[in-house]
Each structure stands twice: as C-alpha cells, then as structure tokens.
Amino acid sequence: MTPDPETTPVVEIVRREEFSSAHRLHSDALTDEENRRIFGPCNNTHGHNYALEVVVRGAVDRQTGMVMNLSDLTSLVQEKVVLEVDHKNLSEDVPFLQGRVATAENLAVAFWERLQPDIETFEGCRLHRIRLYESQNNFVDYFGPGPAAARISSASS
Ligand SMILES: [Zn+2]
Secondary structure (H helix, E strand, O other), X not given: OOOOOOOXXXXXXXXXXXXXXXXXXXXXXXXXHHHHHHHHHHHOOEEEEEEEEEEEXXXXXXXXXXXXXXXXXXXXXXXXXXXXXXXOEOOOOOHHHOOOOOOHHHHHHHHHHHHHHHHHOOOOEEEEEEEEEOOOOOEEEEOOOOHHHHHHHHHXX
C-alpha cells in the first residue's frame, strides 16, 4: 500500500562509520608552487581519522516501523565506502577517487555518488545528507546535486 503523505511520519535515520586514511591535497591542474601555496602543509602526505554520517530520509513503514533496516544501511556504507577507503591513501589507492583532489568536499560528493543508487532501491528511501568529519572540528555536509546548487546559482544571479 502506498503510504499516505498526510499521515505517514517521515524520519531521518543516520549511520555513522569511522575510518583512517592518508591523503595529500594536490591538484594536477596547478603548478607545484601553486599547490604548496594553496594547500600549505596539506600538500604533504598525512592522515586523518575520519567520521562519516550517512542520513537516509523516508516514511516509517507501518508494518516494520522502520524507514530502512539500519543493518542494510550499515552493510551498504561499509561495503561501498569504508572497505574501499580505510587504511588507504585516498590520493593514490582508491579507483573512484582518481582525478579528484582528496578534500573533504570531494570525498563527500564521491561517497554520495557511491551510495545514492543503492539507497534509492529501498522503497520510499532517499539519501538526504552525507556529513564527513575530517577532524573533530572540521566537517562538510553534502545534500546532493540539485536544490543546493540551484540556490547558489539563484543567489548569484
Ligand atoms: Zn588532510
């Protein structure tokens, strides 16, 4: 039965995973000198203990009382992201990150692209946000392509 949008509660569920990786902020589009100036010490290979939060939004199923089984979400996040990046050099060893500067911003976008198609296969679920902590005090949020990008372009016009 299709859930009634008027009466079905919509809830966000969150899975948090941690991983440790090395990276080096370096753009092939810039000279070595520009890379050193822009990225400073982050142009050298170094590491972070990352925390990733994956937020899925959906209607609470009447029968199961769940938006999506959190064990399914956990398996997906581990298989599609954590196993691919943990204890790796993000700037060299991860095929789906090839050609991207391994900033938190680019990682969040890449993780979205890895997870979104699988999450959409669960009925009524959609990926709402990727939050990636690069350190305790530094994190980025990505809400996917679309509304946020549209807001920026409309604000600048
Ligand atoms: Zn770093």
